[in-house]
Amino acid sequence: MAADLAHHAVSVLPIKIALIGALGIGAQWLAWRLQRPAIVLMAIAGLIFGPLIGWMLTGQFWPDIIRNFLETIRLNPVEDFGDVYRPMIGLAVAIILFEGGLTLRFKDLGDATRAVNRMVFIAAPIVWVAGAAAAHYIVGLPLDIAIMVGGLFVVTGPTVIMPLLRQAHLKSKPANVLKWEGIVNDPLGALFAVGGFEFIRLTQTGDPLVLVFGKLIFAAVLGTVIGIISGIGLASAFRRGLIPEYLKAPIVLAWVLFIYALANALADETGLLAVTALGMTMANTKFASMVEFRRFKENIAIILVSGVFVILTATLTPEVLRDMFTNWRVGAFVLVMMIFIRPIAVMLSTLWSGLTWREALLIGWIQPRGVVAVAVAGLFAAELQALGRPEGAEFVPLAFALVFASVLAAGFTIGPVAKLLGQSEGGGHGVMIVGANPWTLGLAKALKDMDVRVTMADTNWRRLRGARLEGLSTFYGEVLSENADYTMDHSAFNHIITATPNDAYNALVCVEFAPELGRHRVFQVAGQDKDDADGDGIAFTSRGRTLSSRGRSFDALTRDWWSGWRFRSTKISENYTMDDFYENRGEEVDIILLKKADGSLEFLQPGGQTRITEGTLLSFCAASDTTDQPRGQGAKVSEGLSGPASPLPG
Template identity: 70%
Template sequence: MAASMTADAAHAMAFSLPIKIALIGVLGIGAQWLAWRLQRPAIVLMAVAGLIFGPLLGALLQFNLPTPIADFVQLFRLDPVNDFGDLYRPLVGLSVAIILFEGGLNLRFRDLGDARNAVLRMVFLGGPIAWVLGAMAAYYIVGLPLLIAVMVGGLFVVTGPTVIMPLLRQAHLKPRPANILKWEGIVNDPVGALFAVIGYEIIVFQLTGVSAAAIFGRLAFAAIFGVVIGIASAYALAWSFRRGHIPEYLKAPVVLAWVLAVYVLSNKLADETGLLTVTAMGMTMANLKFAAQVEMRRFKETITIILVSGVFVILTATLTPAVLKAFLLEWRVWAFVAAMMVLVRPIAVMLSTLGTGLNWRESLLVSLIAPRGIVAVAVAGLFAAELQALGLDQGALFVPLAFALVGVTVIFAGFFIGPLAKALGQSAGGGDGVLIVGANPWSLGLAKALRDMNINVLIADTNWRRLRAARLDGHNTYFGEVLSESADYSLDHSQFNHIISATPNDAYNALVSVEFGPELGRNRVFQIMNNDGEAEDESIAFTSRGRTLTSRGRSFDALTRDWWNGWRFRVTKLSDEYSLEDFYRDRGDNLDLIVAKKADGSLEFIQPGQEDRARKATVLSFCPATDKDVSRGEGAKRAGGSTLAGPTAKLPT
């Protein structure tokens, strides 16, 4: 009978585990998608999903439910520790290793710019200060044992780059505080994990009765060995890539497999030092030059998004109803969170940034914006399991503390980063701007007309001479290749949320559109067509290019020809009194509608067949100059081989 029940239980587990794995994927990626739609931090929505399908469904099972309903709830209830069994800890550990490697892969030292000194001071001086103060808060406020408090204080030094980056795009901060927040988040992830590793190793060695000298000696050796292994692995892989020893299609999978291998190897020497190894490997590869680096980074980003989504849902689901209730009602938890936000972080930032050139407003903003992210929760979950395996039940508080700190700091930063930046004078202005790729007479005229509509414009080109006219006209410019790796960090992406690729090269326009489409959304990426009236399915594939710019979809050559024939951009306010039909009657049916600015300030770019979107809006058009315009001096103005748009004419309403 017992054997039969055991067999039934094993069969039920084998049946339900694939469903739960699929559910974790759906919940995690679904939360990411919903966060993108709502423009909110994904980490909050992933936590909600994990709480609903973990502890909340677990609490529901405590009631006397009818058997069919109870079976249905049990089938979809997530209980990762029991669902995955012995695989739970290694799965979380390997996932965290890949996440940290991908974070290190994004760190190129040359991109630190004028934030270098502040970032280095905040990491190597502010980090230890925050570690000590955080450990004191965990010890005196929460009442954790000293060594576990040391682990908690060390880990919570981290700030999450996966949370910071979306916030920076929304807040439009000035460059220096934005760079400090971004790079501190990337560098601090492995540093905080290392601090936690140090605390964990001290606990392990203490339980085995090893002396303090032996503890720190082995830790130092393990850390140095891990860093050396990580750096050597990065150089070895880069060398093999350059020599062609690994085919293109295997490069990213080989790197992924090697990350897992060096992580496990380092952990055999000292538990969890593999996190330091993979981070050092990622940072080294980020600063080496080798082929397929961009493709490899994209592959890693995809894997990391999947892992971040799954791990966060899993860790949230591990919270039991009892633990969740205990820490929600425990004032010490919330007092600890408040101390970390208003005492520990500000003190560490203020002390570490003295003498770095930051003014008090920049330091205050940076000190108040410190959302913790997936690494804090993932590493906390990993060490909580390790501590409990050592018989230290207090380790169970690691995860609730992490979730409380992550939740409060993310919500605070998400709602207050914008108002704080404006109040402290650190806002760079609105981000509802337009990036125009390609400086030429027509695009410069378009830029001037958009600026006259109070729309921020940034003009990018790889030719310094072509940007000369834009600079003379007072436009913001970017000299360089927008598709390069350096542009990922040197180009301020927070200043625009629309892009127009306006070069004579149709393939390049499509490439720019494909590159920026995932970040901005395909509905905000536009390009000039190559041939007049060319059907979308006769040119570059629709999914491999941007949307058609202008209501008539004319080519670069046609637009340029009309520009030299005297066509100009016009800004016109359309209303019930002066309709779109009136505008066509006055200006002619062959005009091109470009963009409509709605009453709320939002932009609607007009594509072929979408002319009705211009109704009751301020519309920018490209149309022939009339005799009245010429008599007012609004004809073409030509100087030094460059053509600039003349003052825009607004028809009376």
């Protein structure tokens, strides 16, 4: 009988592994479609297929076929994976922390360096100490475990903060501080927890405190040195061409796992510190294969983050969930962390840092914890119980309660709080142009002359040279990469124009940014001229809106540019109406956008209709041998200015 049960468990394990992957990635996809925090949807998936189905199986009324199906899809990771559960979570957390370290490039901190330094070196220790006190006196945890809990909860998850920043359009300074604080604090909080766990483990031996602290310092130094040396060695191998391109990503993965295991073998629980140092070293070492690492992050790390979160959520039992929602101590701890400890720590640490009190208050309030907090809590909860400390079981529900509360609070309040404190761009009127070429550079200069913020993006540094010489803001890199989430200032634009020779790529960028900006704010140049259209192009539902009143293709725009067409702007007024404009310019003029009197932008489409009122500034492209000649003072406003919407040419 026991052999049959073991055989059944082994036979359904592949199904459960596949289900974990499907649930995690499915939750990520649904979060992208709904523009909601992925961490919430992953948690819901884990809760449904873990404790909820487990509770359903307690009923005796299910037919055998349904009971067998529910047992097959029910996730109970501790029993399903058995002895490999703890090392499996440890390896996954190691890769997640390596990914976090790989994101931290010190030169990218920019203007936020001073404030972020204070957040790391002043605010984080304050949160650690105060959080430990709250865990000890409110929740009732032993002091040593409370210190570990307080250390971990200094984190703010960048994977949660990035979508919030894209949706809220904060001003650049608070947005950059929140972004980089999350990137730096994510691995830092995990390392605080590692230090706390090591202290607990070493004190179990009964050694004097002096010896315990000596061992702790030695382990920290050893792990850091192993990580730095291994990172320099791997980067050097890449620079010298010792590793072929197709093996780079697999070798990175294998190297991270090897360093984690090696460091743990030399000194227990130093592996997480070593892989974090490894990632930070490689992020700040110059070599030509950083793209491979970004691909590594965007694939392996996302799969692991999704899977680990679903697994840890599924480990919660109905009793633990009930305790989370009914135990006043848990709720009080969460409220104290969110309402008092974090805001006070931020306000104190950012005094005389260049941040205003409004910026500091907003930063103090926005504090969503992410996957790292739950993953590390799940890992050390199991390790503590293995050490004979049953109090460690309370670590996971505390982490989940704080993650849920902080994510939901930030997600629902970041917009209103930012507007209340005057830290919102109000949607902004900036434009990002993807694809650097003579035509887009001319458009960018025209927008700049109209006092519109412009960012030019391209994957080729040389093509961005003209934009840099013009003093325009530039983004060098792939706008679709995860790296762009961390390094691109999403608050600088709320419109996007894609104008590369690749129509499919233009459409892909527009589809990617449409949920964030709204489909009415993503534009691309036409894939082909109307006269050449054959009906085989990309469907309009899978692309951005067509740019410009005449809807010219990239090739046509390029031909126009080299034949002498240039960008112009003119203001519509009582003395110079749209009739005057068309009389002087002719029907071939290509109107790109309108800047209205209130500062809002309207990009035109072929065959569209719009109301053009007095005070509107037009940007258009036309042959350079025509000029505007305003009429006399007695000219009347045309019907298109004050009457019904007027059709545009084309």
